[in-house]
Amino acid sequence: MKAVDHEMLVTHLDRLKLTAIRDQLDTLLDEAARSKMTLREALAFLVAREIARRDERRISMASKIAQFPFVRDLDGFDFEAQPSLDAGQIRELATCRWIAHGDMVLLLGPPGTGKTHLAVALGREAIRQSYSVQFVTAATLVAMLAKAHQDGQLDKQLTLLARPKLLIVDEIGYLPFEANAAHLFFQLVSRRYERGSLLITSNRSVGEWGSVFGDAVVATAILDRLLHHSSVITIRGDSYRLREKRRSGLLQKTGAALEPRPTAAQ
Structure with a gap:
């Protein structure tokens, strides 16, 4: 030879x-x-x-495009600390079959219970399985839509936001929507309905979304589309951040309220 x-x-x-x-x-x-x-x-x-090697590069590039706020994986989530959460259901979501079908996921619960961690972890798993993903906070999304509407570019912006197979919208409910913003968000949900998946995190139950959006009628229309093909997961545990502060002695529990632990100076 x-x-x-x-x-x-x-x-x-x-x-x-x-x-x-x-x-x-x-x-x-x-x-x-x-x-x-x-x-x-x-x-x-x-x-x-x-x-x-190619998968590593693809995942790295797609993760940058997704604009995740940090790197999180399901292996790093403490399911034992959140007993109300069904780990099996989360593992099932990690198969990404719901994304293939264009379904929706709502992660609901108090601040600090790991909703964003789970959202990012599921988004990264979607990227591993070759789905396109974009992550955006609700406040940033509303600002984007409002500016596009003001500039006469709303349809173009909605088209861009409809492209990713999975769009993650984080922190709905932390700040109330203005009336016009609620209508813009409704247009986005309608544009993606049965075409692309949405994963939404919120600190408010769906029954409170009327006050979040400032319009019960618009909230009902949004939920009608979100809940049609969806998984709604509610976390009822304590905040990880407050739990750590409590362990370190910075906070003490008094009844249902959390109060700062008195210092010697007090």
Whole structure:
């Protein structure tokens, strides 16, 4: 058999854009030789490394495009600290079948109970499974829609927001919507209805959304579309942040209220 020139092999790999194999060629070939792989096994081994590198790059790029506020995964979520949460249901959502069907997910619960952690973790899992994702807070989303409406670019902005297979809207209910903002959000929900999935986190129950949106009629219309094909998950646990402060002695529980622990100076 004709001897294979190393430089020529690297050139061919570069031309085929097999950059992971190219960059680790000697190491990979040595490992294949040590493991006494057959030609078929060695080829599968090399291809698997190339695919892994491409997946890493794809996930990294897609995560930047999604604009997650931080990196979180389901393995880092403390399900034992939130006994009201069905871990099996969350693991089922991580399969992303609901995204394939264009369904909705609402994560409801008090501040600090891990809603955003779960939203980001599910969004990252969606990216791993090749779904496009965008993350945005409710306040930022409303500002985007209001500006687009003012500039006569609302339809263009709605089209852009309809493109990701999963749109995550975080923190609905922390600030009340103005009347016009509620109508703009309704248009977004309508645009994505049965076309793309929405994952929404909120500190308010759906029964309170009339006051959140400032218009019970608009809130009903929004919920009609969100709840048609949806999973509504309510977390009833304590805030992680307050729990840590309580453990450190910065807060003490008095009845149902949380009060700062008195200091020596007081």
